[in-house]
Amino acid sequence: MNSTAPSRERILTSIRNATKDIAVNPAxxxxxxxxxxxxYIRRGKMNxxxxxxxxxxxxxxxxxxxxxTTPAELPAVIKAQLTASGRHYFLAPEGLPSAWMxxxxxxxxxxxxxxxxxxxxxxxxxxxxxxxxxxxxxxxxHAANEGRRVVTLLPDWHLLILLASQVVExxxxxxxxxxxxxxxxxxxxxxxxxxxxADIEMTRIKGVHGPRYLAVILVHD
Amino acid sequence: xxxxxxxxxxxLDPRLAPPFPKAVLPVLRNPQLRKxxxxxxxxxxxxxxxxxxxxxxxxxxxxxxxxxRMHALENLGAYLEEFEVRCTAAGGTVHWAADAEEAxxxxxxxLRQENASEVIKIKTMTSGEIQLNPFLEANGVNAFETDLxxxxxxxxxxxxxxxxxxxxxxxxxxxxxxxxxxxxxPELSDDPKELTNAARTFLRQxxxxxxxxxxxxxxxxAETGAxxxxxxxxxxxxxxxxxxxxxxLAGIEKVLPRFQDLxxxxxxxxxxxxxxxxxxxxxxxxxxxxxxxxxKFHVVLLDNGRSSILARKTERQTLKCIRCAACxxxxxxxxxxxxxxxxxxxxxxxxxxxTPQLMQMKHAQTLPYASSLCGACxxxxxxxINIPQVLLELRSQVVNQERKEAGRIFDxxxxxxxxxxxxxxxxxxxxxxxxxxxxxLKLFTGKDGWIHWLPSMGGRWTQTRDLRGLPDENFHxxxxxxxxxxxxKEAK
Numbered sequence: 262m263n264s265t266a267p268s269r270e271r272i273l274t275s276i277r278n279a280t281k282d283i284a285v286n287p288a289x290x291x292x293x294x295x296x297x298x299x300x301y302i303r304r305g306k307m308n309x310x311x312x313x314x315x316x317x318x319x320x321x322x323x324x325x326x327x328x329x330t331t332p333a334e335l336p337a338v339i340k341a342q343l344t345a346s347g348r349h350y351f352l353a354p355e356g357l358p359s360a361w362m363x364x365x366x367x368x369x370x371x372x373x374x375x376x377x378x379x380x381x382x383x384x385x386x387x388x389x390x391x392x393x394x395x396x397x398x399x400x401x402x403h404a405a406n407e408g409r410r411v412v413t414l415l416p417d418w419h420l421l422i423l424l425a426s427q428v429v430e431x432x433x434x435x436x437x438x439x440x441x442x443x444x445x446x447x448x449x450x451x452x453x454x455x456x457x458x459a460d461i462e463m464t465r466i467k468g469v470h471g472p473r474y475l476a477v478i479l480v481h482d
Numbered sequence: 483x484x485x486x487x488x489x490x491x492x493x494l495d496p497r498l499a500p501p502f503p504k505a506v507l508p509v510l511r512n513p514q515l516r517k518x519x520x521x522x523x524x525x526x527x528x529x530x531x532x533x534x535x536x537x538x539x540x541x542x543x544x545x546x547x548x549x550x551r552m553h554a555l556e557n558l559g560a561y562l563e564e565f566e567v568r569c570t571a572a573g574g575t576v577h578w579a580a581d582a583e584e585a586x587x588x589x590x591x592x593l594r595q596e597n598a599s600e601v602i603k604i605k606t607m608t609s610g611e612i613q614l615n616p617f618l619e620a621n622g623v624n625a626f627e628t629d630l631x632x633x634x635x636x637x638x639x640x641x642x643x644x645x646x647x648x649x650x651x652x653x654x655x656x657x658x659x660x661x662x663x664x665x666x667x668p669e670l671s672d673d674p675k676e677l678t679n680a681a682r683t684f685l686r687q688x689x690x691x692x693x694x695x696x697x698x699x700x701x702x703x704a705e706t707g708a709x710x711x712x713x714x715x716x717x718x719x720x721x722x723x724x725x726x727x728x729x730x731l732a733g734i735e736k737v738l739p740r741f742q743d744l745x746x747x748x749x750x751x752x753x754x755x756x757x758x759x760x761x762x763x764x765x766x767x768x769x770x771x772x773x774x775x776x777x778k779f780h781v782v783l784l785d786n787g788r789s790s791i792l793a794r795k796t797e798r799q800t801l802k803c804i805r806c807a808a809c810x811x812x813x814x815x816x817x818x819x820x821x822x823x824x825x826x827x828x829x830x831x832x833x834x835x836x837t838p839q840l841m842q843m844k845h846a847q848t849l850p851y852a853s854s855l856c857g858a859c860x861x862x863x864x865x866x867i868n869i870p871q872v873l874l875e876l877r878s879q880v881v882n883q884e885r886k887e888a889g890r891i892f893d894x895x896x897x898x899x900x901x902x903x904x905x906x907x908x909x910x911x912x913x914x915x916x917x918x919x920x921x922x923l924k925l926f927t928g929k930d931g932w933i934h935w936l937p938s939m940g941g942r943w944t945q946t947r948d949l950r951g952l953p954d955e956n957f958h959x960x961x962x963x964x965x966x967x968x969x970x971k972e973a974k
Contacts, residue, residue, distance in 0.1 A: 456716035456762060462518075
């Protein structure tokens, strides 16, 4: 239902007329799509170690802070990172494991918090869905432990906990994982570096509107 | 519904802008502007070259993207309908706008439903194409741009000159002056960091208080009904997350068949546009999600001439464009002129083919000539748009249009071409004309064999370059002589 029905018909009719020499019926369309050339690199060739090293290199290239740890050490490392950040008041998405919420800090769990409340927080700690080594990208599908979009946006400092098993080498590998296990996300944010601009004389300035500081803990699981 | 008439910005309105050769003159006489443009382009080009070189499968990605985009266009009707069904099922509302006027009216109607007197905007070229901001302003809605470059332009009342870094022609001291004056911050220095912080402070309150936002779209996904926006600063994420209502304006050509297709376009876009492996933030959303982000979501699908481009076999490829701007960054003409001379929000080689077509070839007919046809744009285009081929096709359309115009009968260029047609058609006329030319031009040929000055219209050439004098013996004469000698040799 909408107010522009006549235009809808007009536009679709002129598109159909414009493409009548080339558009195909649904079955052939699926076949045409399936045979589109895709000769680019799908799977990376690196071993796990090299893949993780590449991700860390890429993250550091755009000034993200990266530390590595094991599952057993994770809570202690989180605590150390929070302390080192010099901040006290943190947000936690509703699904964040309680073991990650280190003692000695003020935590606010996001149960549909008002924007004004979120704005007061100094930092946020979340999980992630995937890491892509080739481009240094961290993928959020905004699941319960990754937080609503606003929670990972307003605080100035974002600490991400990424598992080594979540890291892929290439972007196509991430899309394969969506098909196989992650599912196609309803909402997604791909983060490849902290908020930045080069709009004034191409000088790169970090931190315009999103979090200015991005920290990552890579967990060798 | 009543609404005020639009007060357009003439400089970038293809219907009002001066022809390209006239529009470039002020730029060519402005060394500061040319320096700003050249600097920005050099920086992007160097970064792009480095990151493209590290991709061993770059050409395979280009081929895949080109075929994928063409497949989407060939089946555009079906994919748009699929997008509409999925987006609607996910809680979005899809609107269709046949032209700019209808799109403006739909958006204003939605804003009035929300009682919005203010709206925040993510950078969108399509909104510039339909001249949305002046229209909203005339109808009592203040539109706030939130991309840093767009704020600079909006506060400075300047026009964009590039589709990815629209303020690349403005330098830091000019930005400082604009911010000091319009934000009431005379203490600001021209340090880009300080200026960026000033913009952050200026906008923070707007993000937190204005409940309605407008965005463009980098892609629409038919399979899921999702929409995606690619950005660097986080102003996009702010606009996509904090407001209660989101209105997305998207050209109908923006659709991709499946979610997975992003594995191709996202690898190409960041590298081509800004010389990054991936842009800092990509946001993808599907309709509305309870508890997260805007709870009302509208998509306005804009035709505005696109379906008529689709109907033309050679020109169809224009619509594959993913708006990365690599073509303008590499273009030797754009490098000298910057964007304003193109008289449209779409400058550079892609603008030279897109703008006249969006204008149904009724305006901007000088743009297909704003190129040396060197082909650099085709070489860098991540979706392999053969821009020189389309330029040539459009040139022939311009000529076919022009020579039907009654006023052209006595146009010196067409008179000259008709005369040339006569001369070249018969060998004896051609040789006679050559003889007369040789004798005539001798008067002007210097001792060095070059012509440095010609009277009347010939002066247009010699004003800026010399012309070789005609040789005493032309090729035909030389050839005839050679053949005569050879025959004599054979006879011996």
